[in-house]
Amino acid sequence: MTRFANRKRELDRFEQMLRGQVRERILLVEAPSGYGKTGLMGRFDEILCSQGIHPVLIDLKGAQAGIAFVFSRIQRVLGKKRFPNFNAHIHRFLNSGVEIQNNRLTGEGSQIQVILEVPPEERKYRLTQLQQVFFEDLERFDRPIAFILDTYNGATEELAGWIESPFLAEVALNPNLFAIVAGQIIPQPTIEWQNLHHRCKLDRIMEREAWYGYVKDVGFDCFRSQEEIDVLIDAVGGVPSQVVALLEGAARTRQQI
Ligand SMILES: Nc1ncnc2c1ncn2[C@@H]1O[C@H](COP(=O)(O)OP(=O)(O)OP(=O)(O)O)[C@@H](O)[C@H]1O
Numbered sequence: 001m002t003r004f005a006n007r008k009r010e011l012d013r014f015e016q017m018l019r020g021q022v023r024e025r026i027l028l029v030e031a032p033s034g035y036g037k038t039g040l041m042g043r044f045d046e047i048l049c050s051q052g053i054h055p056v057l058i059d060l061k062g063a064q065a066g067i068a069f070v071f072s073r074i075q076r077v078l079g080k081k082r083f084p085n086f087n088a089h090i091h092r093f094l095n096s097g098v099e100i101q102n103n104r105l106t107g108e109g110s111q112i113q114v115i116l117e118v119p120p121e122e123r124k125y126r127l128t129q130l131q132q133v134f135f136e137d138l139e140r141f142d143r144p145i146a147f148i149l150d151t152y153n154g155a156t157e158e159l160a161g162w163i164e165s166p167f168l169a170e171v172a173l174n175p176n177l178f179a180i181v182a183g184q185i186i187p188q189p190t191i192e193w194q195n196l197h198h199r200c201k202l203d204r205i206m207e208r209e210a211w212y213g214y215v216k217d218v219g220f221d222c223f224r225s226q227e228e229i230d231v232l233i234d235a236v237g238g239v240p241s242q243v244v245a246l247l248e249g250a251a252r253t254r255q256q257i
C-alpha cells in the first residue's frame, strides 16, 4: 500500500461515494502543487482495484493529451474490443477517404486525431458523434468504471473545456460511471452535472499524529523524539511535499553519521 499521511476525510468521502452512500459520482480535488493530489489518486486507484471497479487513470498534462488521447487511453485501459460502435464509427470516417487531411500523425490516439483534423464546425460535429457512441459503448460494461483525471490544470484549453462538459455531463448520466478530477484548478460545475459533484480542497497537514504515523510506516527510525518531527512540520507550515523532503533529508543526514 502507498505510504501516505492523513487525507482521511477525502478517503472516507471517496469510499462513501463508491458504496453509494452519497449521491455524488464526480469528485473534484483541488490543491496547490505538492499537496499530494497525485499521491491521493494513487490511493484511490488501489481502493478501486480492491472493490472490483475498473480504474482508468489519465494524466491530463503534456502536449499529446488532447481529446483524441483521452478516448484512446480509455480504450486501451478497458480493452479496445469493448468499444464496437466507436470502432465502427472510426472505420467509417477513415474509409470515407476524402475527408482525411493528415495521415502522418503518430502516437496514441492518432487515428482519432486524424478524424478530428478538420475545420472547427466539422470537428465539432464529428466529436459529438464520436463521444455519443463512445458513451453508448460504456453503458454496456458489466462493472462500474472510475475515471481518474489528474493534473487538470495541465490540460489544453480545448481538452479542459471538453472534460467540463460534455465529458462530466455524460458521466453524470450513467450511474455506473465515476469521475475524479484533480488539479491546482478544477472544472466549474455545470447544470448538466445534475449536482452529482463534491469538491474537496486539500489542506496543509499540520496534524502531528499523521506525520508520526507516516515516519513509522516509511521506517525512518532516526528521530529520537516527536519534537524533532514537530520542528520540521512547523518549519514548512505543513506543506506535504516539503515536510516529506525535510524528513527524508534528516533521515539521510543522520544515517551518514
Ligand atoms: N499526504 C502525504 N503523505 C506523504 N507524502 C506526501 C503527501 N502529500 C504529498 N506528499 C509528498 O509530496 C510529493 C508531491 O506530492 P504530489 O505529487 O502528490 O503533489 P500534487 O498535489 O500532485 O502536485 P502537482 O500539483 O504539482 O501535481 C510526493 O512525492 C510525496 O512525497
Ligand SMILES: [Mg+2]
Pocket (backbone or CB within 6 Å): 037, 038, 039, 150, 151
Ligand atoms: Mg500531481
